[in-house]
Amino acid sequence: MTPTFGVVGLGRMAQALLFPLLEAGLVQREGVRAVVASEASATCLAQTHGLAVATDAAAAWSAPVVLLAVKPQQLEAVAPAAAAGSGGLLISVLAGVTLARLQRLFPGWQCVRAVPNTPALVRAGLTGLAFGVDVPPDQRSWVQQLFAQVGEVHELPEAQLDAFLALTSSGPAFVAVVAEALADGAVAAGLPRLLAQRLAHRTLAGSAALLEERDLHPGQLKDMVSSPAGTTIAGLRQLEKAGLRSALIEAVLAAAQRSRELA
Ligand SMILES: NC(=O)C1=CN([C@@H]2O[C@H](COP(=O)(O)OP(=O)(O)OC[C@H]3O[C@@H](n4cnc5c(N)ncnc54)[C@H](OP(=O)(O)O)[C@@H]3O)[C@@H](O)[C@H]2O)C=CC1
Ligand SMILES: O=C(O)[C@@H]1CCC=N1
Incomplete structure (x- = not known):
């Protein structure tokens, strides 16, 4: 069975990451379980890219790996739905949102804070990574490989990620x-x-x-x-x-x- 890959928020940043990963075969198209806010976006993304895109959050949180890519201001609204899943690896690209906050909002999920940039779309990206202490070594190297598909990866102390984002993402x-x-x-x-x-x-x-x-x-x-x-x-x-x-x-x-x- 194809492993599933959840995406919560399939906007500009998530698309810049997901599309090259699909092309590279690191994520299987039929395994994607994406969630967006509006029916219009869901229909458009599903038709254009042949992906399963829903507005029912539970669809994404059943996956063992979830890419969280809503706006920081939308975080509190999406967090409760995570309880429907059984936990796994949560990769957040939300600007500024700390590992401590993610761990508080997503109990049972092992959290990674990623700071990517849009040149990922043409595999010329830069990603800063900071891992929660409970993310095991094999998961860390898998995440590093994932982002390496779309450019250069730097693991950094979390305190440096705001500066990293200011330079590379903005x-x-x-x-x-x-x-x-x-x-x-x-x-x-x-x-x-x-x-x-x-x-x-x-x-x-x-x-x-x-x-x-x-x-x-x-x-x-x-x-x-x-x-x-x-x-x-x-x-x-x-x-x-x-x-x-x-x-x-x-x-x-x-x-x-x-x-x-x-x-
Ligand atoms: N853009 C960039 O260059 C970078 C962005 N980031 C971070 O990436 C994140 C996303 O940014 P960006 O892609 O630009 O934003 P977009 O506005 O392009 O995308 C936001 C996505 O979240 C969806 N969404 C909104 N509310 C919900 C909800 N309640 N449940 C599920 N999905 C929801 C939206 O759906 P709908 O379309 O239906 O509204 C849309 O797909 C932000 O946290 C930002 O800080 C990090 C680095 C660089
Ligand atoms: O402007 C923003 O908030 C997002 C995060 C970094 C780039 N774009």
């Missing part, structure tokens, strides 16, 4: 704003929009690949590109004047603080 939005603004600049300078967007994305991806593959400090790459009295230093001067570094630092700090508040 970070795609920060980077998207940078990409959009760079493209806007190129349009202002005369390039067509679609070309500007493509070039902005490739510039970000190429720069990241160069930093990683050559193990460069970001300052080295900045200096490599900046000729004396050249174009780059003229642009960098504007970035410093506008406080880009400070804005990014404060964005990451604000996201980490918000994650702690959501606990």
Whole structure:
């Protein structure tokens, strides 16, 4: 019989994780027991992806492994239904929600706090993991393998997960704003929009690949590109004047603080 895999909340994050896992065969399509809030979402997801998606929570909690991916504000509403199951492994991706709170709300479940990001959808994800003390070693390595399918996995002390989330999970939005603004600049300078967007994305991806593959400090790459009295230093001067570094630092700090508040 196909092992079942429960999913409580099949929104953007759960889909970004589940679809690559289905493609890789780590989770069997016919074993998925997903639960969402609205009939409209359930019907749409079931028809589009050929999955069992219900609005009756009991469907998911009978599985031995459950991925919990509702909004933190929806946690209290979904928790009581877990009592219908007989316990197992609970993998929560809820921002800020601590292992201690999960263990209180889900007695009988061994809890894992995972901090994934949406690039998982294209297997370029990052996941931070912290395990409840009662999760046995074989389950820990299974969870690590699961998330390794969609990118890089880092096991961290739980206290570091809010900072991890601020950089890696909220970070795609920060980077998207940078990409959009760079493209806007190129349009202002005369390039067509679609070309500007493509070039902005490739510039970000190429720069990241160069930093990683050559193990460069970001300052080295900045200096490599900046000729004396050249174009780059003229642009960098504007970035410093506008406080880009400070804005990014404060964005990451604000996201980490918000994650702690959501606990
Ligand atoms: N998006 C991201 O980049 C990241 C998100 N996270 C975390 O992932 C979690 C989900 O976020 P995200 O995917 O963006 O949110 P979405 O709003 O896209 O998805 C939420 C899902 O929960 C379902 N839901 C709501 N209430 C209930 C309920 N009572 N019972 C069952 N299902 C319910 C919704 O169903 P319906 O569609 O019917 O409303 C929907 O499928 C959050 O806790 C967030 O902190 C973590 C890292 C990154
Ligand atoms: O914005 C949020 O709350 C979620 C968690 C991290 C990314 N998105």
